[in-house]
Amino acid sequence: MSNIRVRIAPSPTGPLHVGTARTALFNYLFARHHDGKFILRIEDTDLERSDKKYEEDIFEGLRWLGIEADESPECSGPHGPYRQSERIKIYKKYIQKLLDERRAFYCFHSKKELEEEKEKLLAAKHPPIHLCEYRTLDPAEAAMFTQAKSDYIIRFKTPSGRKIEFQDLIRGDVSFDSDLLGDFSIAKRVDVPLYNFAVIIDDETMEISHVIRGEDHISNTPKQLLLIEALGFKIPQYAHLPLILGSDRSKLSKRHGPASVNEYRAAGYLPEALFNFLALLGWNSGNDREFFSKKELIKEFSLEKVQKSGAIFDITKLDWMNGEYIRKKSAKELLELCQPFLADFLQNQNSKIKIQNDYLEKIIKLEQPRLKKLAEIGERTEYFFWAPEYDKELLCWKNMSDTELIASLEAAEKIISNFQTPISKEKIEEAFLKEIGEGDKGRILWPLRVALTGKKASPGPFEIMEILGIEESLRRIAAAKQKKM
RNA sequence: GCUCCUGUCGUCUAGUCUGGUCUAGGACGCCAGGUUCUCAUCCUGGUAACUCGGGUUCAAAUCCCGACAGGAGCGCCA
Numbered sequence: 011m012s013n014i015r016v017r018i019a020p021s022p023t024g025p026l027h028v029g030t031a032r033t034a035l036f037n038y039l040f041a042r043h044h045d046g047k048f049i050l051r052i053e054d055t056d057l058e059r060s061d062k063k064y065e066e067d068i069f070e071g072l073r074w075l076g077i078e079a080d081e082s083p084e085c086s087g088p089h090g091p092y093r094q095s096e097r098i099k100i101y102k103k104y105i106q107k108l109l110d111e112r113r114a115f116y117c118f119h120s121k122k123e124l125e126e127e128k129e130k131l132l133a134a135k136h137p138p139i140h141l142c143e144y145r146t147l148d149p150a151e152a153a154m155f156t157q158a159k160s161d162y163i164i165r166f167k168t169p170s171g172r173k174i175e176f177q178d179l180i181r182g183d184v185s186f187d188s189d190l191l192g193d194f195s196i197a198k199r200v201d202v203p204l205y206n207f208a209v210i211i212d213d214e215t216m217e218i219s220h221v222i223r224g225e226d227h228i229s230n231t232p233k234q235l236l237l238i239e240a241l242g243f244k245i246p247q248y249a250h251l252p253l254i255l256g257s258d259r260s261k262l263s264k265r266h267g268p269a270s271v272n273e274y275r276a277a278g279y280l281p282e283a284l285f286n287f288l289a290l291l292g293w294n295s296g297n298d299r300e301f302f303s304k305k306e307l308i309k310e311f312s313l314e315k316v317q318k319s320g321a322i323f324d325i326t327k328l329d330w331m332n333g334e335y336i337r338k339k340s341a342k343e344l345l346e347l348c349q350p351f352l353a354d355f356l357q358n359q360n361s362k363i364k365i366q367n368d369y370l371e372k373i374i375k376l377e378q379p380r381l382k383k384l385a386e387i388g389e390r391t392e393y394f395f396w397a398p399e400y401d402k403e404l405l406c407w408k409n410m411s412d413t414e415l416i417a418s419l420e421a422a423e424k425i426i427s428n429f430q431t432p433i434s435k436e437k438i439e440e441a442f443l444k445e446i447g448e449g450d451k452g453r454i455l456w457p458l459r460v461a462l463t464g465k466k467a468s469p470g471p472f473e474i475m476e477i478l479g480i481e482e483s484l485r486r487i488a489a490a491k492q493k494k495m
Numbered sequence: 496g497c498u499c500c501u502g503u504c505g506u507c508u509a510g511u512c513u514g515g516u517c518u519a520g521g522a523c524g525c526c527a528g529g530u531u532c533u534c535a536u537c538c539u540g541g542u543a544a545c546u547c548g549g550g551u552u553c554a555a556a557u558c559c560c561g562a563c564a565g566g567a568g569c570g571c572c573a
Contacts, residue, residue, distance in 0.1 A: 055573085128570095163571050181500070190497070190498055192569090197571090204570090225500065225501090226567055229568040252501080253566075257506090260567095294508060298521045299521095317507095318500080319500090320501075330523055333535095380534070453532080456533065460533090466534080468535095470533085
């Protein structure tokens with residue numbers, strides 16, 4: 011066991027976002043690679059926006075992906091509690107300390123005043139920061155003010171003229187000027203901490219050694235560093251991950267399409283495919299390899315191989331990869347995976363039919379090479395559950411006439427009639443091939459296939475008939491003939 | 496506006512640290528061909544990129560400088 015400890019700290023204000031999942035994934039991989047610990051902490055100090063149902067969504071999504079935490083609200087450890095809302099006492103102690111040491115102070119500007127100041131600064135092309143004249147207010151006087159006024163906040167007394175530097179494991183040296191920070195806010199009240207403050211308290215008390223988070227946090231880092239210094243905490247190692255972008259190169263969000271892990275789950279992506287895909291978004295092994303199991307990823311992962319620039323979430327590549335993972339499944343595994351999707355599909359079609367598992371397994375195996383997402387399974391295989399509906403024009407191969415079509419269907423009918431229900435696709439194919447000889451196979455096979463499936467794209471007629479059986483096949487051919495008579 | 500980060504095929508990326516073997520490699524996509532009644536799978540081939548401008552050097556995707564472009568942040572959100 012190494013002394014590496016990393017964490018992911020989502021806020022339960024929405025469903026588990028793929029960006030958050032990717033950050034969790036990298037933290038997890040890093041921790042496991044170094045035999046360290048991975049902590050899941052919930053940042054729910056913003057009570058109004060936080061919601062238990064989202065917290066559950068986060069747990070569920072992470073669990074589904076196979077990213078399990080060593081310590082979390084669900085699995086307590088020595089550094090708990092793991093919800094910020096349950097750690098108020100801890101924060102309070104440190105806020106009070108900063109106040110007592112006069113490194114933090116009460117600011118009594120109203121929101122309106124602050125807003126006006128910001129507008130003015132922006133108009134004058136200055137950075138919109140707040141340098142507060144209350145920073146030197148006598149604590150006793152301030153205490154009196156807090157009784158009388160309701161509009162106040164606690165700010166950090168940012169030192170001026172400081173160059174704040176840190177080493178980022180991905181980006182190298184990064185530096186900021188403290189004068190551009192202003193007297194930033196750290197808490198609304200002694201017992202209501204704000205993000206930048208709560209994070210550093212948590213990271214210190216949870217003994218986090220490496221802070222691996224999204225690039226959007228780079229500009230929070232100098233503020234946190236100042237607080238860490240003021241409190242005499244240990245500085246963790248930082249690594250800022252590139253962002254996941256939408257097709258327009260801006261930060262991935264709902265408007266770019268599905269952005270939450272559970273949406274991908276519902277669409278029928280496999281967890282190992284999403285895991286693999288997300289790992290490759292901003293990281294690579296340094297060679298041409300693209301398929302990795304979780305175990306292999308843990309073995310290969312290193313922060314040095316993490317990309318600096320943002321990566322677009324390319325759904326077509328995910329689809330391809332998901333298809334690859336689907337193709338690797340055994341028939342039995344795939345059956346199990348497809349079952350809930352099939353059940354949903356049948357329910358939506360108001361169908362009450364019950365299908366035998368061994369029958370289903372054959373059907374699913376047939377569609378396996380075509381399947382990109384599990385949710386497609388119902389629509390792709392529906393002709394196995396009930397007679398297809400289709401436009402009669404679809405039956406015609408090239409510019410076949412009606413009489414030619416009937417002749418074609420009857421020829422097929424004749425061949426099939428020689429068989430009895432447990433048939434093998436090889437046998438029936440052989441019979442057809444013998445009949446067709448050197449002729450155009452489409453003339454007979456296309457109408458047959460459409461009669462069977464009602465689709466312009468499907469598996470071959472022989473394999474379908476093998477599953478469907480002779481009687482049902484003949485029934486469908488008869489129905490096709492009816493359409494043209 | 497200010498600060499920070501980033502810039503290799505449409506997309507994910509290798510190569511950059513340690514300059515030459517890079518007429519820039521792989522994958523997805525797309526296109527064409529083969530297999531095939533159709534679709535998918537499978538196989539073969541093709542398409543397409545070092546942001547620009549200077550400099551250093553015998554030699555630059557690679558080092559330096561400068562432009563430009565894109566992104567993120569600048570909350571009493573996290």
